[in-house]
Amino acid sequence: MTADPGDTPHVRQLLGAYVLDALEADESGTVARHLQQCGACAAAYVEIMDAASLLALINVDDLLE
Ligand SMILES: [Zn+2]
Numbered sequence: 899m900t901a902d903p904g905d906t907p908h909v910r911q912l913l914g915a916y917v918l919d920a921l922e923a924d925e926s927g928t929v930a931r932h933l934q935q936c937g938a939c940a941a942a943y944v945e946i947m948d949a950a951s952l953l954a955l956i957n958v959d960d961l962l963e
Contacts, residue, residue, distance in 0.1 A: 906932055910942050917946050 909932045915921050916929045933940045 906935060908932070908936065909939050913939070913943050913946050917943070917950050 909916070909929045912921060912925060912929050916926060919926075921929065933943055
């Protein structure tokens, strides 16, 4: 268990759905606000965005092979 910096819960569990635009509007807003305040979650968000774009490329290539 890790302590939160302040009283804002981390949003890493929501980042995958956030990247895929699969969150409810209020959840998406919560994630967006948290990313502006939390460098750790913002870094995780960038990693997930990179992974999502790589997966998109891999899926296209696999389908064409
Ligand atoms: Zn965080």
